[in-house]
Structure formats: C-alpha cells, structure tokens
Amino acid sequence: MNVETFHHPDGLYLHVPFCDGKCPYCAFYSVAFTPEGEAGWLRAVRAELARERAEWPELRPATIYIGGGTPSLLSGEAWMRLGEALHAAFELSSVTEWTVEANPGSLTPERLARWKGLGVNRISLGAQAFDDGVLRRLGRRHTVAQVREAVEAIGAAGFDNWGLDLIACVPGVGPARWAATLDAALALRPRHISVYALTVEEGAQLAKERAAGRFAPLSDGRQLARLATAEKRLGEAGFARYEISNYALPGFECRHNLAVWRGGDYLGLGAAAASHRGGRRWTNEADISAYIAAPMPPRELERSNVEGQALDRLIFGLRTAEGVSLSELEQRYAPPVTGLGRWRRTLEQLAKIGVVVEANGVWRLTRRGREVADGVAVELMG
Ligand code: SF4
Incomplete structure (x- = not known):
C-alpha cells in the first residue's frame, strides 16, 4: 500500500448524466433528460451520499464540482433536494470553490439564485462558439443570443468567478472567424476560458461521420495554428495558460481541477463518476439504470498501482x-x-x-x- 505524504485538499465531484440531446462530438456518458429519470437518479445520489458519508466520514471537501451532462437541466426541486442531501452528508464549511457546469439554453435566473443559496460560487458555461451556424454544425441546441443572456444572468446573480468553454478547430472556421470567436468570448469578460480542440472520439457520432466520409477534421497544422492563436490572443488579454486546455485570469484557476491534476483525493458521485482516495481509484459504471436499480452502484476498481x-x-x-x-x-x-x-x-x-x-x-x-x-x-x- 502506498502512503501519500503530500496532502491536497479533498474534492467532491457529482456527475449529472442528463442532456437535452447528444452532441455528435461527445463521448461522455449522458442520457436524455426525463422527469422520471431525474427522480430515480436523485434517489440514487441521496443513497450514495449517505453510504459515502459512512465510508469516508472525515471527508471535508474544499472544492465541489458538479458537471455532466447538463446540470442546469435539473429542476429547481431537484436542486433543492440535492443541496439538502449534500449539506446533510458532508461538512461543507471548508468549501472554497463550488462549480456548476451550465449550458446556455437551460440557465435561468431562478436556477442561478438557487445555486447561490446552496453555496455555489463558480459557473462554467458551455458557450462553445459565437456563431449560430457553427453551433448548429456542432449539434448544439443553443444560440449565441442565449450565451449572452446566460452571461448577463450570471452577472446579475452576483457570480464573479465564471468561465466559458470554447471548441477550437471546427472545420470551416478559418483563422479570421476563430479570432473573432476568441474576441467575442473575451468581450464578455469571463475569468476563465477552456479551449478544447474538436476531436473525433471513439463512440461519438462524429466517428461514424468520419468513417462514412461526411466529416474530415482539420489538418494537424491548421489545428496547431488555431490553438496558437488562442494562446496568443488570450495571453494578450491577461489570461495565463495554466493547463494545456485551460486559461485563467490570475487567481481564477479552477482549484478543483488543479487538485485533481496534482493527484489529490476526491469522491465522485453518480453514474460514470471516478474517485480517488489514498491510492485507491474506482469508477462508477456508466449506466444510469444500473445506478438507479442497485443499492450500491456497480464500481470498477482500478488496480492500486x-x-x-x-x-x-x-x-x-x-x-x-x-x-x-x-x-x-x-x-x-x-x-x-x-x-x-x-x-x-x-x-x-x-x-x-x-x-x-x-x-x-x-x-x-x-x-x-x-x-x-x-x-x-x-x-x-x-
Ligand atoms: S457535449 Fe455536453 S451537452 Fe453535448 S451531449 Fe456531451 S455532455 Fe451533453
């Protein structure tokens, strides 16, 4: 058994598996949102929380990250019950950063107000592009106008720490359009920007499109040029590239992810969530039906190596x-x-x-x- 002498603050991750459709490039585990699915999932999360509380009673998370999927799709009632369950299960007074991922089409002022009440203090918004045509091509269900509305709502709700995700290297988006995308993102004054190159993941719809000759990724040279433009433009605007895909203004780096990259411990809840504790790693099965049906979620234990x-x-x-x-x-x-x-x-x-x-x-x-x-x-x- 290995002993970790380097301590990093513990984290809590919750995977919300629901989406309002499937983006063709996405290989993350997600299912279509339904109210029944939400109710079953919530029951299972509460049961998992109660069990983990017994198994890891000393866990005092310093960071919480609720990702997905699309957490902003959950109903107000679900958020209320989830918040109660989280507060009941763990001592949250040490939490310094609590992030929720949101998509522009489902982020409402009511949702933001509820999150504020729970203690959420960081929002990660999946903007992805600033061109409705590109958003459609990416299979996204929101518009640029909705991104702007969401950003306004985030500010109006009093969140200072928030960021945008962008997708780079979309075929058809040339250097000028990509530069304009970065400028449009910067104009909204986010504190954090993640830039992910569009990749063809195994299991994603895009892999089938490519096999059928309907999709061709940008050449390596063009991809590198787009990513270099991002580094240059974001750098000029004061953003440091603190991780290969992540840029932040000073002090706005994502603490949760930094702790994970530093090898810290974290508890992952929900189907498909991974955990790491004292050298042990495990992943809940990526199957929401199994997660809801089983009193203990099926787990795949990785070798403690x-x-x-x-x-x-x-x-x-x-x-x-x-x-x-x-x-x-x-x-x-x-x-x-x-x-x-x-x-x-x-x-x-x-x-x-x-x-x-x-x-x-x-x-x-x-x-x-x-x-x-x-x-x-x-x-x-x-
Ligand atoms: S990219 Fe995000 S919104 Fe799209 S299917 Fe994947 S998890 Fe859902």
Missing part, C-alpha cells in the same frame, strides 16, 4: 504551467517507483528535442511540447 499513479501525476503535472518534479514523485509514492529512472531518461531525451524543459528540478512541456503532449505521454508510458 503505485507506478500508474506516479505516471498519471507526471503526465498531468507536465501539462500544467506549474510543472512537476521527479523528486516529489520519489518522496510521495512508496514503495519506490521503479519507473523513475526510465522516466528521467525519457524526459532528458525529450528535452534534447525541445518538447520538455527542466528548471530547478521541475519539468514542464515547452510550447512545442504542448503541441505534441499526447506523444509525450505515449513516450513516458512506453
């Missing part, structure tokens, strides 16, 4: 601006991680070709490294 955890910490750490040190891995994971010597040699080789850099014992991806981050991970895993 020190090597795997240390490697995850290394790969995720490299992707952050703060980087990661091998001596931290050495001290943190016991028994000693045998891969350390090999990882060090691989990093030294990668440094020679300019994709990683070491300073004061801390390793990070370089600009070129961020462009080939998946390749760096493959080298380290090899």
Whole structure:
C-alpha cells in the first residue's frame, strides 16, 4: 500500500448524466433528460451520499464540482433536494470553490439564485462558439443570443468567478472567424476560458461521420495554428495558460481541477463518476439504470498501482504551467517507483528535442511540447 505524504485538499465531484440531446462530438456518458429519470437518479445520489458519508466520514471537501451532462437541466426541486442531501452528508464549511457546469439554453435566473443559496460560487458555461451556424454544425441546441443572456444572468446573480468553454478547430472556421470567436468570448469578460480542440472520439457520432466520409477534421497544422492563436490572443488579454486546455485570469484557476491534476483525493458521485482516495481509484459504471436499480452502484476498481499513479501525476503535472518534479514523485509514492529512472531518461531525451524543459528540478512541456503532449505521454508510458 502506498502512503501519500503530500496532502491536497479533498474534492467532491457529482456527475449529472442528463442532456437535452447528444452532441455528435461527445463521448461522455449522458442520457436524455426525463422527469422520471431525474427522480430515480436523485434517489440514487441521496443513497450514495449517505453510504459515502459512512465510508469516508472525515471527508471535508474544499472544492465541489458538479458537471455532466447538463446540470442546469435539473429542476429547481431537484436542486433543492440535492443541496439538502449534500449539506446533510458532508461538512461543507471548508468549501472554497463550488462549480456548476451550465449550458446556455437551460440557465435561468431562478436556477442561478438557487445555486447561490446552496453555496455555489463558480459557473462554467458551455458557450462553445459565437456563431449560430457553427453551433448548429456542432449539434448544439443553443444560440449565441442565449450565451449572452446566460452571461448577463450570471452577472446579475452576483457570480464573479465564471468561465466559458470554447471548441477550437471546427472545420470551416478559418483563422479570421476563430479570432473573432476568441474576441467575442473575451468581450464578455469571463475569468476563465477552456479551449478544447474538436476531436473525433471513439463512440461519438462524429466517428461514424468520419468513417462514412461526411466529416474530415482539420489538418494537424491548421489545428496547431488555431490553438496558437488562442494562446496568443488570450495571453494578450491577461489570461495565463495554466493547463494545456485551460486559461485563467490570475487567481481564477479552477482549484478543483488543479487538485485533481496534482493527484489529490476526491469522491465522485453518480453514474460514470471516478474517485480517488489514498491510492485507491474506482469508477462508477456508466449506466444510469444500473445506478438507479442497485443499492450500491456497480464500481470498477482500478488496480492500486503505485507506478500508474506516479505516471498519471507526471503526465498531468507536465501539462500544467506549474510543472512537476521527479523528486516529489520519489518522496510521495512508496514503495519506490521503479519507473523513475526510465522516466528521467525519457524526459532528458525529450528535452534534447525541445518538447520538455527542466528548471530547478521541475519539468514542464515547452510550447512545442504542448503541441505534441499526447506523444509525450505515449513516450513516458512506453
Ligand atoms: S457535449 Fe455536453 S451537452 Fe453535448 S451531449 Fe456531451 S455532455 Fe451533453
């Protein structure tokens, strides 16, 4: 059993599996929203909360992240009951950041007011694009006008800490349109922007479209150019790229995700949610019917493998601006991680070709490294 000597504040993650449709690029677990589904899911979450409270009584989350799916689809009544259950299950007085993900089409002033009452203090809005044609092509069910209304409502409800998600590398969106997208996002004055390249995930509708010749992703060169434009424009506006896909104004980095990337502990609730506690990792089955039907959600336990955890910490750490040190891995994971010597040699080789850099014992991806981050991970895993 490994002993983690590095402590990071614990987190709580809740996966809301409902959506009002399926975006063709999305491979996340989600199901169509129905009031009956919501009621069953809520019962199961309350049962899971009660059980976890017994299993992990000392959990005092510092961060809560409610993601999905589309959490803003849940009814006001469901939010009320969910809030009661969360407050009853765990001591929430240490929570410094409580994020809820929302989609523009379902974010209402009433919902925002309820979240404020629960203690939510951060909103992540799935804007994705600032062009109705592009939104339609992405299979999104909202409009640019709804993004603007949602942002106005977030401000009117008194939320200062909020961010937007954008999808880069959409075929047909040339350099000028992409730059205009970034400018439109910046004009709304968010504190945080996530930029994800449109990728073809296995299991997503887009994979079938590509196989049928109806979808062709942008070339690698064009993708890199779009992502470089994002880094430049957001950087000029004062946003730091604190993780490969995440930009924030100073002090507005997502603490929950930072703690996860640093290898902290978190409890994941809901179908498809992953958890990590003291070296053990498990994932609830991605099946809402099973989740609702079973008194205990079916869980897939991952092997408690020190090597795997240390490697995850290394790969995720490299992707952050703060980087990661091998001596931290050495001290943190016991028994000693045998891969350390090999990882060090691989990093030294990668440094020679300019994709990683070491300073004061801390390793990070370089600009070129961020462009080939998946390749760096493959080298380290090899
Ligand atoms: S991208 Fe978001 S809104 Fe679209 S199907 Fe996936 S989880 Fe739902």
